[in-house]
Amino acid sequence: MRIVKKITYHCGVCGTKYKNVKDARKCEKRKEEPREYKKGDKVKVISYIMACDHREPCFPRTAFEGIGKIVKVTRLQIQDEEYGLKWLWPFVQDVVYRINKMHVRMYEVEFNCRCGKKRSAMVYAPELERMSR
DSSP states (O other): OOOOOOOOEEOTTTOOEESSHHHHHHHHTSOBOOOOOOTTOEEEEOSOEEOOOSSSOOSOSOEEOOEEEEEEEOOOEEOOHHHIIIIITTTSOHHHHHHTOOEEOEEEEEEEOTTSOEEEEEEEGGGEEEOOO
């Protein structure tokens, strides 16, 4: 019987696993998005949310802006394709986006759905707007 050990290297910022040290260090050097919001902040989700995913009938399935508070802030992670296409596409070319991926946070926002039930959504900072307390 052979014992095969796999060695992986982790980025110290986001925890992404890599096969070699070079890639892990390269990931650690990427820019970090500043923490713009904290738990408890009142915000409005400016990217529209579809209503509603409950099983009971709801208002017509139209999009709306959710107003609520942040209940969770995730640790830094590598931006994914959705982030790049949604928020960076108008400003940079696809090639530049793929090369310069950065570390971003997601925020869990809890709000009331149009049907009155509590709902939450995971969104990025550019999708949020701070509300006055």
